[in-house]
Amino acid sequence: xxxxxxxxxxxxxxxxxxxxxxxxxxxxxxxxxxxxxxxxxxxxxxxxxxxxxxxxxxxxxxxxxxxxxxxxxxxxxxxxxxxxxxxxxxxxxxxxxxxxxxxxxxxxxxxxxxxxxxxxxxxxxxxxxxxxxxxxxxxxxxxxxxxxxxxxxxxxxxxxxxxxxxxxxxxxxxxxxxxxxx
Numbered sequence: 001x002x003x004x005x006x007x008x009x010x011x012x013x014x015x016x017x018x019x020x021x022x023x024x025x026x027x028x029x030x031x032x033x034x035x036x037x038x039x040x041x042x043x044x045x046x047x048x049x050x051x052x053x054x055x056x057x058x059x060x061x062x063x064x065x066x067x068x069x070x071x072x073x074x075x076x077x078x079x080x081x082x083x084x085x086x087x088x089x090x091x092x093x094x095x096x097x098x099x100x101x102x103x104x105x106x107x108x109x110x111x112x113x114x115x116x117x118x119x120x121x122x123x124x125x126x127x128x129x130x131x132x133x134x135x136x137x138x139x140x141x142x143x144x145x146x147x148x149x150x151x152x153x154x155x156x157x158x159x160x161x162x163x164x165x166x167x168x169x170x171x172x173x174x175x176x177x178x179x180x181x182x
Contacts, residue, residue: 003066003090004039006073007046010080010088011140012038018084037133044118045141046090049111049148053093056110060103063096086143092154105163108156113167115145116174123178135182142178145171 012035013019022028050066057064072089079087093111098104119142126134149172151161160168 003068003073004042004047006077007086007088007090008035008038008042010076010086011042013077013080014084014086015136016084018081020084037136040133041137041140044122044137045115045144048114048118048141049144050093052110052114053095053107056107057093057095057098060098060100060107062098062107064093064107065096066093067091088147101159102163105159108159109164109167109171111156112145112149112160112171112175115141115148116171116178119145119175119178123182138178139182142175142182146175146179149175 012031015038016022016027016031016034022031054064054066068091069089072091076086076088076090079085095104095107098107119138122134122138122141125131126138148155149157149160149168151157151168157168157172160171
């Protein structure tokens with residue numbers, strides 16, 4: 001819940017231009033009044049991503065638990081406030097007892113896959129309804145998915161790229177198209 005709240009505030013800062021936007025009481029009030037929207041957007045993207053990891057791990061018989069990373073949350077808040085950019089590492093789902101690299105890759109795949117499903121459904125819904133919130137859900141979900149697909153360090157993309165290259169290419173292509181066109 002803490003990670004969800006902090007990421008929602010961080011994306012709220014980023015979408016409103018960070019510190020440069022909060023220059024008077026009206027802009028501060030507008031930011032506060034739009035925060036519930038960012039809880040919906042981040043919930044659709046971040047929460048579903050992490051829950052996908054957890055439930056996929058459980059499906060394979062593993063215990064999985066989300067652990068937040070305070071430094072990553074502070075980094076997300078600081079960068080979004082100061083620069084209007086979200087770079088977030090709010091924590092991760094830890095899977096205990098896993099010793100099968102292919103299952104680990106499939107568990108890793110589930111998070112970005114959920115992001116792209118949410119992004120596609122939201123984008124199609126936006127194109128049919130023209131509700132701006134749906135475009136923002138599509139963008140943030142694709143953005144979080146693409147970020148997690150980067151094939152570096154502890155990110156999902158590292159495991160997916162090694163064991164599920166076709167999925168990695170497909171999801172990265174979908175995500176990049178959405179991020180750069182929405």
